Amino acid sequence: MHRFANPTRFLRLAAAVLPFSAAVAALCLGAGLVWGLFFAPPDYQQGDTVRIMFIHVPAAMMAMGVYAGMAISSGIALIWRHAVADLIAKASAPIGATFCFICLLTGSLWGKPMWGTWWVWDARLTSMLIMLFIYLGYMALWQAFDDQTKAARAAAILALVGAINLPVIKFSVEWWNTLHQPASLITMSGPKIHASLLWPLLLMIVGFGAYYLTVLIYRVRAEIHLRRTRMLRLAQADRHAAMQAAE
């Protein structure tokens, strides 16, 4: 674990991984796009709207997966004072929030033709909306501190508290939904996914994962450089002060 706590070593590892993750992302997303839009057959019940699934489902999975990754690296950062883990958590949040937003938007665009309305307080859409708020709160907390070490620890605590809460929120929302849901709705999980739709979906999921890794590497790289710039600036200011004191 601590081997990767050294930012320089992390940068070297990241530089080695980046070409692969970028290639996998480009290939899978490209292939998934062509397959999903051109070759996959329309669903017998949902027609061509089923093609929205190829974006909606991977985005939903990644929104949750990124949060899990964010919580784990926050835990590592908090317990072991790991120097890169907190930056990974920070860099993950905007990506996760983007996935969350894409999931909500495509869910709405899928809901209009299927349910006849732009928004339904469906259990999964609702918990995704709450998750977006949690992502936004996390990002806002990072912004609120001037001292980056303090920001990192406060944000890590929030990420962990959120991680404990998310299952409770999800459970309560599902429970609330069964109380209020009108029976006539078609749920998104309704028909089982046909194999001809499953392959492009899997491709897109892998592509989304690789995309996350690629963007994450760029963002962590930016954060490491920024932190180093801040450190050097401080050292420079100290030197200035020392020189002036000597004169």
Place this chain on the structure above:
Amino acid sequence: MSRIFLMLIRRDLLLARKQGGGSLLSITFFVLVVSLFPLGVGPAPETLERIAAGTIWVAALLSVLLSLDRMFQADLEDGSLDQLALLPLPLSLVVLAKTIAHWLTTGLPLTLAAPLLGLLMQLSPDAYGALIAAMLLGTPILSLIGAIGAALTVGVRRGGVLLTLIVTPLYIPVLIFGVSAAEAAAQGFSYSAHMLFLSAILSGAIVIAPIAAAWALKLALD
């Protein structure tokens, strides 16, 4: 140790009284928000009855939110937070004491005021017991989760708005179980499951929230 704990609670209660009607302000806000709803949706009794429990819970949640940002702020500003950290008592227990005091000055008065608002909102007579029981279990959770948010944002620029953004999503399970307990009771169903869920969340929050809030407070004390 328990003597210090009780003294801490007493201290906060005294301070709340001296600073002039913190709980009175919360209750006024609570009543004000609830009374906006009949003006908004119309005074038809059946409409009001339908939304009564939800309105009362949402208003209670907002009043608690509004009272949170002073939870540690005043102690940080006058330096007494540093003193509290030096007590022969773990910081998490200090937080717990302050949370209990916060509940006694906001959550409990709100719970006591809720039946009156039930009257205003035409709450179904069968729902009163469930509403009060759920609020007795639910408002301490609001104080506990709120303590984490208050501790994270203490000493932060524009902490109030940030606090709201952080805490509100975490309040949703309490809202859902609290409202549906009252709704179940109004329809003549048992609401013991709701009470069990709220108790489970409360016991989890009692363990986790003081520790997390104490971690966060240490950041402000550095």
Place this chain on the structure above:
Amino acid sequence: MSEFLSMGGYGFFVWTSWGVGAVLMIGLLVQSIAAARAAAREVQAIEQLSPRRRRRKADAE
């Protein structure tokens, strides 16, 4: 072709979904790359300004 674009009458929904998804994801990628490049430039510029560090590095070699 127009039949393909219309997506069985659901063209608007399908294409908006894919379009917005693509725009957001490409936008995030571009922004991240630009931020990483800018941060790298900044750190290089400031490293050249701190002579002591460079000397120490040269000594080590």
